Amino acid sequence: MNSPWLVVLNPISGQGRAMHHRHEIEAVLRRHGIDFALEISERPGHAIEIVSGAIRSGCRHVLAVGGDGTVNECANGIFRQDAVATTEITLGVMPIGTGNDWARTHRIPKDYAEVAALMAAETSRLHDVGVAEFDGAKRHFINVAGIGFDAHVVEALPDRTLGPMAYLVGLVKGLLSYTAVPLRLTFGERKLEARAFVLFFAIGRFCGNGMNVAPQAEVDDGLFDVTLVQELSRWEVLKSLRKLFDGTLLTHPKVLALREAWGAVETAIAQPVEADGELIGHAPVRFSILPRALRVITPQE
DSSP: OOSOEEEEEOTTTTTTHHHHTHHHHHHHHHHTTOOEEEEEOOSTTHHHHHHHHHHHTTOOEEEEEESHHHHHHHHHHHHHOOSSOGGGSEEEEEEOSSOOHHHHHHTOOSOHHHHHHHHHHTOEEEEEEEEEEETTEEEEESSEEEEEHHHHHHHHOSOTTSOTHHHHHHHHHHHHHOOOEEEEEEETTEEEEEEEEEEEEESSSEETTTEESOTTOOTTSSOEEEEEEEOOOHHHHHHHHHHHHHSOGGGSTTEEEEEESEEEEEESSOEEEEETTEEEEEESEEEEEEEEEEEEEOOOO
């Protein structure tokens, strides 16, 4: 390794488990011969600042200790700096979050020692990165971005530390207040209009604590798997919930699946946009992909 690992720990991840297990995690890393410095993120966006500053100071290996939001901030920190090419930075995760959906796509273990072994072996691959561009703002993501019901639930969640049931409770409550979103979509020369229950731009396969929204997605093919679920009644949603989790979503007659390198989404009124489980802005938004732009630690395929 050319530099020590920067370990960024989110103290509220896993209902505080990340902070509670801090010393155990540090001991496991030392046993595997990992040279590291640990930093604790103190507020939303802090991990972005920590990572970008560390890279400018010579860091080339980053471990996110937390959930999808922590991984997202670390990835954005890597893309926030311009001292070195992003492919020269290695990003890993010790998944201790609520959903751990990015880690689920890669089958990254939750066992601390197994993650440390992957870090020591430096088993890695290049990974696509998404870019969401709003009016005057930009955000990177490495898993899934969503507009519609998914973002509505994320925006309405009062407390992101409630554990695995939080999203499910928010989903059920959201059904009572949610109405389909009229969208205008542009993909190259093609334009679509739809009333959407939800729209996903996916690099990975899972979001929302295990929903398999893009079962055929590949993380290094240079394309989004775009999944559009058209307007559904509440009864249709309840009947179709199983398909959201078991990998058969694309067989639903109201689901349209596309593969695109970029797409623009326009809405009559501002609509929330989530990425990697975090609210990042409001549509209209343009999504594009950076092929194989980040190196990530994963188990061997």
